[in-house]
Amino acid sequence: MKWKGRRQSSNIEDRRGGGRRAGGVGIVGVIIAIIIWKVFGISPETTLGVAEQITQPRQVQAPAHQTTEQTESHAFVATILADTEDTWNTIFAQYGKSYTPPSLVMFEQSVQSACGMASSASGPFYCPADQKVYLDTQFFRDMRVQLGITGEQNQTELSRSDQAADFAQAYVIAHEVGHHVQTLLGISQKVRQAQASANPAAANNLSVRQELQADCFAGLWAKHTHERTGFLEQNDINEALDAAQKIGDDYLQHQSHGHAVPDSFTHGTSEQRQRWFYRGFQTGDLQACDTFATQNL
Numbered sequence: 001m002k003w004k005g006r007r008q009s010s011n012i013e014d015r016r017g018g019g020r021r022a023g024g025v026g027i028v029g030v031i032i033a034i035i036i037w038k039v040f041g042i043s044p045e046t047t048l049g050v051a052e053q054i055t056q057p058r059q060v061q062a063p064a065h066q067t068t069e070q071t072e073s074h075a076f077v078a079t080i081l082a083d084t085e086d087t088w089n090t091i092f093a094q095y096g097k098s099y100t101p102p103s104l105v106m107f108e109q110s111v112q113s114a115c116g117m118a119s120s121a122s123g124p125f126y127c128p129a130d131q132k133v134y135l136d137t138q139f140f141r142d143m144r145v146q147l148g149i150t151g152e153q154n155q156t157e158l159s160r161s162d163q164a165a166d167f168a169q170a171y172v173i174a175h176e177v178g179h180h181v182q183t184l185l186g187i188s189q190k191v192r193q194a195q196a197s198a199n200p201a202a203a204n205n206l207s208v209r210q211e212l213q214a215d216c217f218a219g220l221w222a223k224h225t226h227e228r229t230g231f232l233e234q235n236d237i238n239e240a241l242d243a244a245q246k247i248g249d250d251y252l253q254h255q256s257h258g259h260a261v262p263d264s265f266t267h268g269t270s271e272q273r274q275r276w277f278y279r280g281f282q283t284g285d286l287q288a289c290d291t292f293a294t295q296n297l
């Protein structure tokens with residue numbers, strides 16, 4: 001998969017390295033808040049909340065002291081996010097709508113989102129409440145391990161599995177952005193409403209349909225981006241989908257925030273996921289991704 005040299009999105013909040021880089025109020029802030037509390041009677045929570053909002057930068061570019069690996073992964077994620085923006089700008093425009101892109105938060109170990117605190121064990125997720133995609137870099141490293149990139153391969157094998165890993169990672173981002181699109185189109189809200197009065201089996205079925213639609217939306221991204229840039233190379237898709245799904249299922253099983261799903265939640269079988277990805281990839285058509293209308297998932 002080719003990704004270098006394209007536009008990079010600026011809608012990235014890189015919160016990795018150096019602790020509370022993004023928006024920490026620090027000890028001075030706390031002391032000031034206590035003084036305000038004593039003098040004016042305004043609670044420290046209020047003061048610190050406001051201070052946090054003021055000091056929280058809207059967009060954090062890759063910090064200068066990042067490692068080479070961090071700088072590289074930032075550039076990669078920013079490029080794929082830009083690809084999703086170009087894709088969804090185009091598709092929304094076809095329907096006379098304008099697309100509002102999500103922010104993407106890169107983090108390590110743990111992160112605070114409007115959907116609660118999350119750790120690396122959660123895997124990547126989308127939080128509808130703040131319309132942000134959250135991505136921990138450890139997940140990407142695990143994907144490379146899953147794809148068997150050990151450093152013992154010859155150069156040809158290495159570059160092939162490297163490219164498959166790139167595509168697998170890009171696919172995960174496109175899937176999460178798919179959940180953002182579902183939020184913008186009001187689909188996620190309808191699913192939540194329907195689930196509120198449904199029995200557990202029916203509620204789970206709706207979750208599966210929602211997940212398969214996000215896979216189909218990822219297929220739309222792959223199709224549009226390939227037409228625009230020719231970024232896909234042979235075997236990218238088969239190898240990458242396989243790996244992404246193995247890892248994705250395992251991770252996403254444990255995930256309860258963002259998607260608001262019950263414990264028995266599943267993403268659908270690997271076969272279903274591949275089929276819906278290909279449906280999007282082959283048609284490039286938003287209407288073809290209506291997983292809610294079909295009898296046959």
Ligand SMILES: [Zn+2]
Nearest residue numbers: 175179211214
């Ligand atoms: Zn999902």
